[in-house]
Amino acid sequence: xxxxxxxxxxxxxxxxxxxxxxxxxxxxxxxxxxxxxxxxxxxxxxxxxxxxxxxxxxxxxxxxxxxxxxxxxxxxxxxxxxxxxxxxxxxxxxxxxxxxxxxxxxxxxxxxxxxxxxxxxxxxxxxxxxxxxxxxxxxxxxxxxxxxxxxxxxxxxxxxxxxxxxxxxxxxxxxxxxxxxxxxxxxxxxxxxxxxxxxxxxxxxxxxxxxxxxxxxxxxxxxxxxxxxxxxxxxxxxxxxxxxxxxxxxxxxxxxxxxxxxxxxxxxxxxxxxxxxxxxxxxxxxxxxxxxxxxxxxxxxxxxxxxxxxxxxxxxxxxxxxxxxxxxxxxxxxxxxxxxxxxxxxxxxxxxxxxxxxxxxxxxxxxxxxxxxxxxxxxxxxxxxxxxxxxxxxxxxxxxxxxxxxxxxxxxxxxxxxxxxxxxxxxxxxxxxxxxxxxxxxxxxxxxxxxxxxxxxxxxxxxxxxxxxxxxxxxxxxxxxxxxxxxxxxxxxxxxxxxxxxx
Amino acid sequence: xxxxxxxxxxxxxxxxxxxxxxxxxxxxxxxxxxxxxxxxxxxxxxxxxxxxxxxxxxxxxxxxxxxxxxxxxxxxxxxxxxxxxxxxxxxxxxxxxxxxxxxxxxxxxxxxxxxxxxxxxxxxxxxxxxxxxxxxxxxxxxxxxxxxxxxxx
Numbered sequence: 289x290x291x292x293x294x295x296x297x298x299x300x301x302x303x304x305x306x307x308x309x310x311x312x313x314x315x316x317x318x319x320x321x322x323x324x325x326x327x328x329x330x331x332x333x334x335x336x337x338x339x340x341x342x343x344x345x346x347x348x349x350x351x352x353x354x355x356x357x358x359x360x361x362x363x364x365x366x367x368x369x370x371x372x373x374x375x376x377x378x379x380x381x382x383x384x385x386x387x388x389x390x391x392x393x394x395x396x397x398x399x400x401x402x403x404x405x406x407x408x409x410x411x412x413x414x415x416x417x418x419x420x421x422x423x424x425x426x427x428x429x430x431x432x433x434x435x436x437x438x439x440x441x442x443x444x445x446x447x448x449x450x451x452x453x454x455x456x457x458x459x460x461x462x463x464x465x466x467x468x469x470x471x472x473x474x475x476x477x478x479x480x481x482x483x484x485x486x487x488x489x490x491x492x493x494x495x496x497x498x499x500x501x502x503x504x505x506x507x508x509x510x511x512x513x514x515x516x517x518x519x520x521x522x523x524x525x526x527x528x529x530x531x532x533x534x535x536x537x538x539x540x541x542x543x544x545x546x547x548x549x550x551x552x553x554x555x556x557x558x559x560x561x562x563x564x565x566x567x568x569x570x571x572x573x574x575x576x577x578x579x580x581x582x583x584x585x586x587x588x589x590x591x592x593x594x595x596x597x598x599x600x601x602x603x604x605x606x607x608x609x610x611x612x613x614x615x616x617x618x619x620x621x622x623x624x625x626x627x628x629x630x631x632x633x634x635x636x637x638x639x640x641x642x643x644x645x646x647x648x649x650x651x652x653x654x655x656x657x658x659x660x661x662x663x664x665x666x667x668x669x670x671x672x673x674x675x676x677x678x679x680x681x682x683x684x685x686x687x688x689x690x691x692x693x694x695x696x697x698x699x700x701x702x703x704x705x706x707x708x709x710x711x712x713x714x715x716x717x718x719x720x721x722x723x724x725x726x727x728x729x730x731x732x733x734x735x736x737x738x739x740x741x742x743x744x745x746x747x748x749x750x751x752x753x754x755x756x757x758x759x760x761x762x763x764x765x766x767x768x769x770x771x772x773x774x775x776x777x778x779x780x781x782x783x784x785x786x787x788x789x790x791x
Numbered sequence: 792x793x794x795x796x797x798x799x800x801x802x803x804x805x806x807x808x809x810x811x812x813x814x815x816x817x818x819x820x821x822x823x824x825x826x827x828x829x830x831x832x833x834x835x836x837x838x839x840x841x842x843x844x845x846x847x848x849x850x851x852x853x854x855x856x857x858x859x860x861x862x863x864x865x866x867x868x869x870x871x872x873x874x875x876x877x878x879x880x881x882x883x884x885x886x887x888x889x890x891x892x893x894x895x896x897x898x899x900x901x902x903x904x905x906x907x908x909x910x911x912x913x914x915x916x917x918x919x920x921x922x923x924x925x926x927x928x929x930x931x932x933x934x935x936x937x938x939x940x941x942x943x944x
Contacts, residue, residue, distance in 0.1 A: 342932065342933065454850075456846055456849050456850055456853070457804060457846075457850065459846055460804075460808045460843060460846040460847065460850070463839050463842050463843045463846065464808070464811055464843060466839055467811070467815045467836060467839050467840065467843070470835070470836050470839075474822075474832035476832070477823065477831065477832045479822055479823065479832040481818070481819075481822060481832055481833075481836065482815065482818050482836070505873060505874070505877075508869065508873060508903075509866045509869045509870060509873060510866070512866040512868070512869035512873075512903055512904060513863070513864050513865070513866045513869075514864065676906070677904070678901075678904035678906045678907050679911075679915060681873075681900065681903070681904070682897045682898075682900045682901040682912070682915055682916065682919065683897070683915075683919050685873065685876050685877070685896060685897065685900040686880075686893050686896055686897040686900070686919045686920075686923055687923070688877060689876065689877040689880035689881070689893070689896055690880070690893065690923060690927055690933075692877065693880065693881055693884060694927070694933050697934075698881075699878070699881030699882055701881070702877040702878050702880065702881035703878060703881075705877045706874045706875070706877055706878050709873070709874055710870060710874060713866075713870070714807070717800070717803075717862050717863070717865070718800055718801075718803055718804035718807060718862075719800055719801075719804070719859070719860065720804060736835045739830070739835060740829075740830045740835070743827060743828060743829075743830060744828065744829060747828065748826065748827050748828030748829075750827065
């Protein structure tokens with residue numbers, strides 16, 4: 289059977305000693321940054337991007353970066369449970385009941401529940417990716433320029449829907465991101481655009497530099513506004529093993545969370561965050577004891593944790609099969625492939641089968657490593673929670689500088705870092721989300737190229753986007769998402785969800 | 792007459808969108824537009840810039856109606872010490888060499904925090920320099936010279 293053959297190829301690729309090592313480095317690094325304050329997965333992957341260039345083998349590089357991403361989900365839930373501070377936005381929901389469990393002296397059980405749920409979800413979603421990859425690439429190969437345009441529109445619109453705060457501002461961010469992505473030489477006519485006459489920006493703004501500036505530096509500046517220590521409530525975690533009653537209560541939420549997270553993760557723009565919120569809501573509705581939610585219900589940890597891990601993994605599907613990144617992390621993964629000379633898209637599965645299946649298999653291995661390593665290492669992570677922020681950011685600054693410089697050995701890239709650092713900080717001050725901006729930045733050139741090609745193919749007829757069935761379906765989807773975010777009921781609910789998250 | 796109150800966060804944001812939009816519109820204007828059939832290099836950006844200006848106006852109008860969250864404190868010290876750090880590194884890594892460049896970068900950045908003590912900053916910077924040298928120069932074989940020509944090497 290093809291699926292089995294593919295998985296065997298994947299597992300043999302991913303389980304070479306070298307790739308296992310990178311997987312291990314990735315998940316450890318991911319957990320570390322998930323635990324450490326003020327530094328997220330997006331910024332870390334952005335910083336690691338240039339270094340992956342030195343690794344040489346694209347499979348190892350991507351395995352490591354993927355490990356950082358889902359490792360950070362684990363680390364993020366650890367801080368959510370122990371100090372009520374979600375390390376990653378997707379574990380915000382876990383903090384609600386997880387922290388209460390910790391206060392009731394059940395930190396160990398909460399951590400174990402999160403780990404078990406994540407592992408189960410990781411296993412299921414690995415198989416889902418393997419199952420859907422081939423049919424989706426087959427569809428994607430039928431895509432013309434018009435379909436790609438519509439697909440990117442869906443991705444951009446969804447990222448607007450999922451941004452915090454004002455929808456109008458998020459739209460502005462997407463548009464501004466698209467414009468910034470167009471800086472550099474126009475591919476078709478060769479005309480230089482928006483580079484203010486600086487020759488070094490003729491190839492466009494360096495993606496790594498922009499990402500490090502907007503996510504890394506801006507975040508540091510914001511953290512420096514008011515420095516405060518993190519107080520760790522739980523000094524020592526014991527009683528890791530959940531009781532039999534716990535297992536009975538977590539089973540159904542894990543199954544439901546996995547299903548919800550997997551489906552929502554595939555949606556462009558959604559990633560892991562949406563799944564965890566949806567799962568929490570569902571569990572609260574279905575529970576026989578809804579009054580326990582918010583006071584340490586184990587279901588409130590099991591469901592969302594499974595959902596966010598499932599979503600984190602299935603969000604790889606659009607990037608791997610269609611070449612369309614649906615969230616900033618996937619945009620960075622696509623960037624890593626491009627650095628290695630691989631064009632992300634439907635051809636990857638057929639032309640680079642060992643890369644494609646190797647990454648998929650490595651996700652399952654990575655999840656296994658996480659559960660095996662992290663539960664015993666909990667003590668170490670707890671200690672790391674107390675590292676003060678002022679120790680961290682000079683280290684981050686040094687690594688950012690080295691990393692970005694090493695891509696092109698060009699000081700102009702570091703000007704971009706500084707500029708986008710203050711730019712990103714200004715955006716934060718104006719309550720604008722940087723995620724849609726970065727997605728726009730990556731998709732800008734792709735969108736323009738396909739738009740121009742589609743118009744030429746249709747002889748200047750813009751109805752091509754609605755007369756081709758796949759394209760039309762995608763646009764209807766985009767329109768539906770847009771209508772939904774503007775519906776008064778959803779608008780109110782959306783505000784509530786995001787308030788809950790930032791609380 | 793009722794005076795118009797503009798919410799500072801949103802007012803600034805609207806003005807920012809409009810300014811960015813106008814900048815890109817102006818820059819696109821001097822490029823070849825082309826037609827919808829054969830779009831020139833200026834067509835798509837001009838379209839986007841126009842949308843951005845419109846969104847900016849929308850945010851600005853909203854700003855006169857609703858009072859949002861205040862801008863809050865600004866990290867002046869952070870901006871002053873953090874932003875020049877990468878630029879300094881880029882400008883000196885060849886001349887001074889990798890070791891002094893990374894040391895000074897980390898050392899200056901350290902003082903962006905009011906809590907950092909000079910001795911701690913020194914220890915931290917030495918540690919970062921040593922670690923980076925091991926990882927990037929030795930481990931990953933990045934082509935950096937540890938000490939550069941400005942220091943007589």
